[in-house]
Amino acid sequence: MHLKIQMLGTGSAFAKNYFNNNALLTAESFTLMLDCGITAPAALHKLGVPLAALDGILISHLHGDHVGGLEEIAFRMKFELQRKPVLYIPEPLAETLWNHTLKGTMQTEEAQSLDAYFDVHRLEEGSVHSIHPGIQVELIRTEHIKGRNSYSFVFNDKLFYSADMRFTPQLVTDMVRNRGCVVFHDCQLHPPGAVHATLDELLTLPEDVQRSVYLMHYGDDRDDFAGRTGAMTFVEQHKEYEF
Numbered sequence: 001m002h003l004k005i006q007m008l009g010t011g012s013a014f015a016k017n018y019f020n021n022n023a024l025l026t027a028e029s030f031t032l033m034l035d036c037g038i039t040a041p042a043a044l045h046k047l048g049v050p051l052a053a054l055d056g057i058l059i060s061h062l063h064g065d066h067v068g069g070l071e072e073i074a075f076r077m078k079f080e081l082q083r084k085p086v087l088y089i090p091e092p093l094a095e096t097l098w099n100h101t102l103k104g105t106m107q108t109e110e111a112q113s114l115d116a117y118f119d120v121h122r123l124e125e126g127s128v129h130s131i132h133p134g135i136q137v138e139l140i141r142t143e144h145i146k147g148r149n150s151y152s153f154v155f156n157d158k159l160f161y162s163a164d165m166r167f168t169p170q171l172v173t174d175m176v177r178n179r180g181c182v183v184f185h186d187c188q189l190h191p192p193g194a195v196h197a198t199l200d201e202l203l204t205l206p207e208d209v210q211r212s213v214y215l216m217h218y219g220d221d222r223d224d225f226a227g228r229t230g231a232m233t234f235v236e237q238h239k240e241y242e243f
């Protein structure tokens, strides 16, 4: 089964020249949006992708560059399309997303829960879930912010997508060497990384592993790092990749 991935944006949370690090993953004719940050509606508009083309949205964690566009998408689907977005969310994030991110602006007398606005599919961590016959996702809880849950994804056992993750070389190496995955990895160009893998850390991966690693979630000065990424390659915003 062919998977196509197109980054709506490849920028870090604070990048201004790139949209937030969100993506469209397509198999057959099913389109899954990976994260829905503050800039996601503008990025969809720029690419000419209508809301009706979104078959589902999968969330990795609750930072604004990953969920900040959900309010707009849900309101526009409700008022323009009279339907709910299909939301795939790791179960431990669902209550916090409603109570601490969306409720303040979205709750009304008639709409009192996440389920009032979204067709919610709560996903168990550590398991493989079938989103569509062409898309299976394994949810792996990975380290990002201390004490907060954050998830990376493995799609169809061939694409590892880190979302936001600290440097975890054993996991990345295992994904490449033992599972044959291509890795889309967030990358902080300037140390200290703290909550992301830095380029310097990623450069310590063995060269055979680096060859399968594509860097995303980078800052506006990415071009200054051309030729300084070892055997790794920058993911290009809006380019389509097929696996």
Ligand SMILES: O=c1ccn([C@@H]2O[C@@H]3COP(=O)(O)O[C@H]3[C@H]2O)c(=O)[nH]1
Pocket (backbone or CB within 6 Å): 012, 013, 063, 064, 065, 145, 164, 194, 195
């Ligand atoms: O403990 C913290 C929490 C946050 N931050 C910054 O805020 C950003 C939030 O989105 P992000 O996860 O893409 O990137 C994060 C970092 O840039 C940080 O440096 N340390």
Ligand SMILES: [Zn+2]
Pocket (backbone or CB within 6 Å): 012, 013, 021, 063, 065, 066, 164, 217
């Ligand atoms: Zn982020």
Ligand SMILES: [Zn+2]
Pocket (backbone or CB within 6 Å): 061, 063, 144, 164
């Ligand atoms: Zn984050």
